[in-house]
Amino acid sequence: MKILTGSFEALTNQVTKREQQAASRPEVEAAVQDIIKNVREKGDVALKEYSAKFDKTQVDEFRVSDATIEAGYNACSEELLTALRLAKKNITSYHEQEVSRGFIDAKQPGVIRGQKLTPLAAAGLYVPGGTAAYPSTIMMAAIPAKIAGVKNIVMVTPPQPEGINPAVLAAAKLAGVDAVYQIGGAQAIAALAFGTESIPRVDKIMGPGNIFVATAKKQVFGQVAIDMIAGPSEIGVIADEKANARQLAADLLSQAEHDKFARPMLVTPSLDVAKAVSAEIERQLKTLPREEIARASVNNEGFIAITKDLDQAFDLMNLIAPEHLEVQVDEPITYLNRIQNAGSVFLGRTASEPLGDYVAGPNHILPTAGTARFFSPLGVEDFVKRIQFVQYTQPALEKVASAITTLARTEGLEAHARAIESRFEADAK
Amino acid sequence: MKILTGSFEALTNQVTKREQQAASRPEVEAAVQDIIKNVREKGDVALKEYSAKFDKTQVDEFRVSDATIEAGYNACSEELLTALRLAKKNITSYHEQEVSRGFIDAKQPGVIRGQKLTPLAAAGLYVPGGTAAYPSTIMMAAIPAKIAGVKNIVMVTPPQPEGINPAVLAAAKLAGVDAVYQIGGAQAIAALAFGTESIPRVDKIMGPGNIFVATAKKQVFGQVAIDMIAGPSEIGVIADEKANARQLAADLLSQAEHDKFARPMLVTPSLDVAKAVSAEIERQLKTLPREEIARASVNNEGFIAITKDLDQAFDLMNLIAPEHLEVQVDEPITYLNRIQNAGSVFLGRTASEPLGDYVAGPNHILPTAGTARFFSPLGVEDFVKRIQFVQYTQPALEKVASAITTLARTEGLEAHARAIESRFEADAK
Structure with missing residues (x-):
């Protein structure tokens, strides 16, 4: 991985120029506009036409039956179900601590002022098909919605000839998803935004998807709330001179394997650590199943920046505002106050980032591309709205x-x- | 105002078809794209060119001096300053109750999990020029930002040959705005999103504006956070048979005078009240300075819906999800649990909506066009981001x-x- 040295200003200029990638293209915008218009006008009829056209599947019934969900759940190994249950337990106990309660204030004579929190009535979760269908992401989206009190959590996912991935169905069942519909692409987003005969309109749409899905989410925004439009994954590691190069390299590669545009970043005052990690990355890359993707990410997007000291490493990282931040130093919690911009922070040498992807409990739907400057991880508050009230x-x-x-x-x-x-x-x- | 009767379904179909108006047009999109590109590339030079072109003003220094702000403040009447101070006091004491504190959780052996709340570093507030420059809105936007701990609150407003409205400068000073810049339009939004030599980049941009401003906000979204894109004002009134027609009419007109597209709505089981309010509106309209605007709003956008009973009135209002909701009945607080979708609620016969526009304390920057289904009033949480952390x-x-x-x-x-x-x-x- 390339090693950057120089003044703080020079480093800053080299590492903070990356921006949120454009979510769309004009021809996609136009196609998506058309799809949304058709779904609004023709409802289920349009959905069936698009499923035949884009997913090469004839869908008679959009709703996935309870029996199918049950069968998917039963097809999973006990080992997988145990892991999903542990994830559910920890995601629940973490996010329960986010619940706010509103207030009522009667401190002025004759005046009552307050705020009441109300859950959204319905939330929709888009789950991509094929290998990008992550059961863990279903848990991360649905559990905070459930805790918030959302009564109707619906999931949509593209119809597939071989049927929906059993792990996805198991995660939906465990996370408390109320209904699963087999519909994908921009047409699924349009259905969630406006409702059809089969599919209920929701108040908020979450979840990742391809450029058609992302463009559709942007187009229906305002008609419905959406979660953030996430970019490629990022990991920032701050490491002192005692850091373990093999572990650091493994952590950096865990994000590099997600996407050719993923961004693995190491910031350290130690040139020795930098060199050792760089060598380790080369060594470990060779045996990775997703070597090609990870190598592109490491070569084109990744870097190791050498700072004057640890303090400067935190300054640089705050300017980058990474999605994930590892703090690989002694007494890591004493540095918490130095962190201004990051999505999810992993403190100490044991806290390898994939811990947070699955079972620790904090959310893994996080702001990317520097947006941790102003956006937050997905949480209970995303599924609640505030209503003010006053009486005089x-x-x-x-x-x-x-x-x-x-x-x-x-x-x-x-x-x-x-x-x-x-x-x-x-x-x- | 037109009186609607019929079944609940018939009423629903007539009153819930309104949607968020399109915030932009293709030729505006293109012009704004161009402006943003130029400001990013040429900074202050571009800003000066646009000020000369669009605002017919040659600006040498964008920052408004402390002396000018002080002079504006001193030009205000003591009566106005007293009113602004009362507004500040109540807005502050209301929004202080919104502060959340994060958490730390050490309940599992060897595991620390938590969430820390961090204020945005900088927030930008757009204030339109001319008659649409509302000092009250400056207070509503800047005070929650201040309470959240935002260190740099900057305001931008178009340069004007006669100088900036003194009431605007007084509100900025009282609300704790850190710097005022005279720059307007899409170029001001571009400057706040990317920064120039004179104007600092911010993390979130708030405030209303014309179609160029709204389009620019949409285009820079993601690069920076933005508040909601608000539509025309709305007031929904639920009234029983004892309601005072003169007062109801006055409240409905208070929102109608904002905009030809503002939407005054009364829902009541009493046909007598409906007729009396309709007559009162006609009578009061005749003497309003903004009669033409209010009349267009009343005739084209307003309605009175007659429901079977009060309970059905709440059901209908929840489907409408109005920006402002008055509950003009006895024991109004007992109906709080019936309200699912509304921005700001005014309970009881005394709580006239303009109370909330100015001095009660709850925010007046509110979701419109049915978006109270999923959006919230502006508040402290809009200026805070959450950072997750974990240690194992x-x-x-x-x-x-x-x-x-x-x-x-x-x-x-x-x-x-x-x-x-x-x-x-x-x-x-």
Whole structure:
């Protein structure tokens, strides 16, 4: 992996220029617009046509039966089910701690103010077909929705001649998904956004997908809420001179294997560690099943930056704002206050990133491409909306009435002022 | 205002067909793309060119000096400043109750899990020029950002030959805005998203604007966070048979005067109330300074729906999901549990909607066009991001290692499994 040296400014310029990749292309935009329009107008009929055309599958019934889900679950090994159950337990106990409760405030005489939290009524989860169907991601999306109190969690996934992956069905069952529909692509997003005869309209759509799915999500945004549009995976590692090169290399490769555009990054003050990790990466790459993908990621996207000291390593990492951040130093928790921008942080030499992908409990649906500057991991709050409320007695309103009418008239909004004054006029119907 | 009657289904079909208006047009998209590209490449030079071209103003210095802000503040009447101070006090005390604190969880042996909340580093607030420059909106946007701990709150507003509205400068000073820049339009959004020599890059851009501003916000989304793209104002009123027609009409008109496309809505089981309110609206319209705007809103967008009973009125309103909701009944707080979708709720006969626009404290930047189904009022959480963290001892990792490797290999991610296994191999550099 290439080793970068130089001043902090030079390093910064080299590593922070990457941006969120464009999520779409004009011809895709137009095709997706067309699909959405057709699904809105023709409902299930359009969905069947698109399934035949894009997925080469004739679908008679979109809803996957309980019996099929049960059969998928039973087809999984006990070893896999045990792992999924452990994941569920820890994801649940982590995310339960995110629950907020709203408030009610009666501190001013005659005034009640408050905020109530209400779960979204329905959430939709897109699960890609084939090898990109990750059971772990179903758990990560559905469990926080369940904890938030979402009553209707629906999953859509492309129809497949050989049937849906049993691990996916098992994860859906365990995570508490309420209904699974076999429909994919932009047409699935349109169905979730607007509803059809078979598929219910939802309030929020989550989950990864190809360029058609991502473009459709962008197009329906506003009509429905969406989760972030995630880019290729990233791992940033901050390591001191004692770091274990073999383990660091293995962690960097765990993200490199996801995608040719994944970004493995090591920042360390130790040139020795840098060289050792670089050599280890070459050694370990050779035996990886996904060597080609990982090698492209390492060669084109990855880097090792040498900083003056550990402190500067944190400064650089905060500018990068990585999706995953490993802190491979002694007493790692003492550095927590140095971390300003990152999605999910792994503290200490034992906390290898894949721990967080599966069973630790924190979410693995995370902001990428520097967006951890302002976006957060998926969590319970993504499935809750806040409703404000206020109640005033007549004497309480009287105390603030002149402030309201002054501000309203300053802004040229006379009817606003008169609405308040109507409360103090002789009563009339 | 038109009175709708009929079955619940008939009413639903008539009142829920409205959708978020398209935020843009192709020729605007292209023009805005061009502006953003130029600002990224040429920075301040481009900003000056656009200010000359669009705002007919030659700007030498974008930053508005402290002396100018102070002079604006001093130009305001004591009455206005007192009203702004009251607004600040109540907005602050309301939003302080929204602060969340993250958590740390050490319940499993050898495992630390947690979440830390970090404020965004910088937030940008767009304030339109002319009559649409609302000092109240500056308070509503900047105060929650301040409470969240945002260190750099910057405001941009179009340069104006006669100088910036003193009430706007006073609100900026009182709300804790850190810097004001005179720059407007899509070029201001581009400057906030990417930074120029004079104007700092921010992490989130808020605030209303014309179609160029809204389009620019959509185009830079992802590069930076944005608040919602708000549509025309809405007020929904649920009223029983005892409601005061004069007051209801005044409240409905307070939102109608905002915009020809604003939507005043009354839902009541009482035909008598409906008729009385309709007559009152006609009477009050005649003396409103903004009569033309309010009349267009009332005639084209407004309605009164007659429901079977109060319960059905709540059902209908939940389907509409109005930005503002008044509950004009006895014991209004007992109906709080019936409200599923609304931005800000005003309970009882005294709680006239403009109370919430200015001094009650809840935010007035709210979801419109039915998006209260899934979006929330602006609040402290909009200026905070969550960072997850996890730490495991070696024995704690050992307990979950086989679950991780099982799941990783099920998903075809061998390097993920090997990263975990590297923690249990003979140590090697």
